[in-house]
Amino acid sequence: MEELFGVSMDIIMAVLLAVFLPVIAVVAFMAWRNPVMLKLGLRNIPRRKSQTALIIVGIMMSTLIMAAAFGTGDSITYSIRKNAIDALGTIDQIIVSARADESDTIGSFNYFPLQRYEQLKVELAGFDNIDGLAPGIGEFAPTVNTRTSLSEGRMRITGVDPDSLDGFGRFYLTDGREVRLETLGPNDALINEDAADELDAVTGDELVTFVAGSDVTFRVQGVVDGGGLAGRGPTLLIRLDRAQEMFGREGLINSIAVSNLGGVFAGAELSDEVTGALRVLFTDRAIAGQLQSMLNRQEVLEQLDLLRPSLGEKLARDLGVLAQGLGEVGMTDDFIGVLADEDVQEVVLNGVSRAGLADVERQASTLFAGLAEFRVLDVKKRVLDAADQAGSGVTSIFIVMGLFSIMVGVLLIFLIFVMLAAARRSEMGMARAVGAKRAHLVQMFIFEGTAYSLVSGAVGVALGLGASAVIVFVANRIFQTGGTGAPENFTMFTHFEIRSLVVAYCLGMVITLGTVGISAYRVSRLNIVAAVRGLPPPVQQSQTPFRDRLLAPLRAFARPVSLGATGLLALATLDISRGMGLLLRSALAAVTSPFGFLGAVIQALWVPMSHGWLTVVSGALMTWLGTASDEAAPLRIGVTLVIIGLGLSLRTLSRRTGLRPDVGDRIAYTFMGVGTLVFWVIPFSSLRAVFGEIEGGIEMFFISGIAMVAAAVWTVMYNADLLLKVLTFVTAPFGRLRPVLVIAVAYPMAAKFRTGLTLAMFALVIFTL
Incomplete structure (x- = not known):
């Protein structure tokens, strides 16, 4: 398998390694600098073996799904290529x-x-x-x-x-x-x-x-x-x-x-070079010249340009060569070779037909029939390309369909660390009370999460490859029994590319480490007194001035420069140890500066986004982009952001009117949830009158699922007390059941964040099924 979603697997592997290796290097450096925090972070792993096993199983889900998808894609690609090579041998x-x-x-x-x-x-x-x-x-x-x-x-x-x-x-x-x-x-x-x-x-x-x-x-x-x-x-x-x-x-x-x-x-x-040369050799240049003059029309070129995005990469490239050659004086060999390609001829005739030139279409069809003395069938290259496309397509479908499970895994990781933090809240409060900083708490969770991730990633890849082998075995049994649509004499082989294993492991690790980092950052925000006494955390408002939030992204890139300059000055004054230490910190800061910059940008935009107006503006821009490109994903996401932005604006206004915060939140989030659900339930066809023809792919299945599940969870969580009243009324005749039900609902409502995560996980699983 050479490509995924149109991107080369080599590029994907290089990007993931460029992210994964520096992150692991930074974690290793922090562990070397803070061995005490490393021991505190890892000490709970061997103490609770059953809990550790459950955490590893939960974390490995995303890696397992991706490894199975890549393994199946590699097996399909290899199987088609091997069957093709076995059939054609040295015939190209x-x-x-x-x-x-x-x-x-x-x-x-x-x-x-x-x-x-x-x-x-x-x-x-x-x-x-x-x-x-x-x-x-x-x-x-x-x-x-x-x-x-x-x-x-x-x-x-x-x-x-x-x-x-x-x-x-x-x-x-x-x-x-x-x-x-x-x-x-x-x-x-x-x-x-x-x-x-x-x-x-x-x-x-x-x-x-x-x-x-x-x-x-x-x-x-x-x-x-x-x-x-x-x-x-x-x-x-x-x-x-x-x-x-x-x-x-x-x-x-x-x-x-x-x-x-x-x-x-x-x-x-x-094959491309040989096939092109043979087609040039067999083509009648006089007829090619007539076709060049006949097809060099503005309306034909416009239709060909409109058809290009819907074609495969090679055919779109050939159509570009053809369009360029139609407007030139004389004919190049590349132009003639493309003109003699039967696939290109079919697209050209389609474009002429769409332009409404019936006479030109008939004449061009006649000329194409007499254009070449021989047809050159590029059999091997075509089959090998089809193998790569089949492998990429199957992998893409597996990954898109598995995105729900991956998202469930992300929510599970987040929930695991939130619950671990809740269980250790008093312990973390005592650590802060005796001098530990918030960064130390983040490091403890990152060390623990990294240890889980390294093991679960390897286990996930191994189990994913095993799942891929089972899929291949079942497919072969279907082929052997003559299952519906089973290709004759086709055998699948289990095959894994090292590149795919690296991509699956690194992608799973990047997702897991990113989730661990975000959850560690969140759980480290605690009030020392409330944590030590086991009291509910107080509501905290951001005290960072707006000016500091705007300058934070610049500081993220300025810090490695400042440390490097200070280190060089220290070396100039012969302070070798301090200078080398500062240069090492500068190199480390340079590696982490992109992540720091991204985090600073998010933090700077978070307040205006949470107030609603910037969310509305962002959604409007995405809606315009989707309308201009006729793409469903940006359009649907943009309208969803507008609805969410209006809800956040409604919440901001409610807090300025003196309305109780819980009532304002209920109104705002109910509006967002119900509005988003209604918008996503509306079929695509009903939106054509407003947005025109919009095209969407399989990715819309995942986007719609996430949007609808999130909207439903918001609506339920911010109206849980109303649901409780309804349940109380329904169970009124059963007096003994009522207090049990009240207590059962009251406990999860006391921790709405954890309950919302759990509800979203189960809802995504049911939605996928």
């Missing part, structure tokens, strides 16, 4: 005639003179990227094994020239011995393994093939390995001259197999 392209005559039939390639192949060999003699050309005949005919009476209705009869096997390798029997086509007599044939299985044939059997109302008998001289010229699927191999005689096509062939320079994989890397 197939050349077939683009022009038919009255003797050609539907269902087989058009025939052309063998002499044209000889001319082509001369024309391509100086082209170093091709190391083999093999003329051949391929037809289908019913065949019966006279010994077993088993038959194959579509036996492929392949005629191969024994003198044109350079670059394609030799034929080998299933026992490993080489067999040469030159030794075959007129009535001798070889069969591949698939044919032997279908007919239960062995060496010496007689096979009767029915061609054009007559029957031809061949004696099996051996069973050869499939793939390459021997083909996949039941295939009978005979000499080319015998095939010409058998089908009444003396002096004719209907295909030329092309082998590129290099092995089975290396040759595919030259």
Whole structure:
């Protein structure tokens, strides 16, 4: 698998390593600088083994899902590529005639003179990227094994020239011995393994093939390995001259197999260059010039430009080359090669049709039909690209569908550390009382969370790979039993790329460490007196001046510069130890400065966002962006932010009117929750009158789920007392049940944050199901 969501896996791995390794280095440096905090942070891990095991299981969820997704994607990519390579061998392209005559039939390639192949060999003699050309005949005919009476209705009869096997390798029997086509007599044939299985044939059997109302008998001289010229699927191999005689096509062939320079994989890397050169060679430049003049219209170019975003990467790139070539004087080889591509021709005709030029479409279709003497089928490159797309697509679907579980894992991690902090609140208060700083509490939780994460990440990757292997095993069982849509003769193989394992582990670690860091920062904010006495935490308002919040992002980048300058000055005054220490701190600050900058920006924007006006502005901008780009995700998120911003503004106004805070919060969050739910429940089609045609992908499934679950949780949590009254009224006839119910509901309502997290987790699981 080479790409994920259109981004190269190499780039994804490099970015994740660039984030993960510095973070681990910073944590290791903090542990080296504060061994006491390290011991305090890690001491609880071996004390409560069952709790530790539960935490590891909870934290590993996101890594397990991603490892399973990447492992399955790698296995699918490798399986398709391996099956394709096994089937094609060293064949990279197939050349077939683009022009038919009255003797050609539907269902087989058009025939052309063998002499044209000889001319082509001369024309391509100086082209170093091709190391083999093999003329051949391929037809289908019913065949019966006279010994077993088993038959194959579509036996492929392949005629191969024994003198044109350079670059394609030799034929080998299933026992490993080489067999040469030159030794075959007129009535001798070889069969591949698939044919032997279908007919239960062995060496010496007689096979009767029915061609054009007559029957031809061949004696099996051996069973050869499939793939390459021997083909996949039941295939009978005979000499080319015998095939010409058998089908009444003396002096004719209907295909030329092309082998590129290099092995089975290396040759595919030259496919674009070889295919382009062959198409240029076979194209009629006069007809190409007519098409260039005909298609060089503004309305056609506009339609092609509109079609490009919906195409694959290669086809979109080829369409760009075509559009550029239409406006130039003369024709380049790149332009001609793209113009002769049948996929590009189909898109061009579609664009002309969309432009409303019916006459031009008919003329262009006629010219395209006579543009090239031969069609070049880029079979291997196309299959290998399809394998990469299939692997990336399956991985993308797995990850998008697994995002709910990953989000549940993130909420679980957050909940775990919030509950750990609640259980250790008095302990943390005592630590602060005897001189520990808030940063020390953050470090304690980060050390503990990192230890959990390192172990759970490794366990998650291992279990994810195991899950991927199980998926491959189940898929193979379905294929073997002929399950619906199961490809014939397709076998999946378990395969993992080291790159994917690194990405899965690092991505899981980054998500986990980020969640641990945020939760550690949150739980470290405590009142010492309230924590020591076990009292509820008082409501704290931000005391940081607005000016300091604005300057904080600049300080994040200025700090490493200041430390480095001070260190250099210390070295200049021969204070070596202090200078080296400051330079080391400067390097550490430089590594962490991007994260500090991001945190400072969030902190600076948090107050205006929480007041609502900046949230409304941000949502309006995203809505405009989504409308302009016709993308559903930014549009839907933007409108949701506007609704949330209006609710936050309503809360701000309520607090200035003297309304009780709990009542104001209930009104604001109920408005946000109900408004968001109503907006997301509305079907896309009903929004077209307002926003026009909007396109959305599978990502909308995840975004909508998160938005609706969050809205529902807000609504429930800020109206829980009303729900309690309803339940009390309903249970009034059951007097003994009422006090139990009141106490059962009152306890979780005393810790709304933890209850909200738990409710959101269960709601996401149910929504996913």
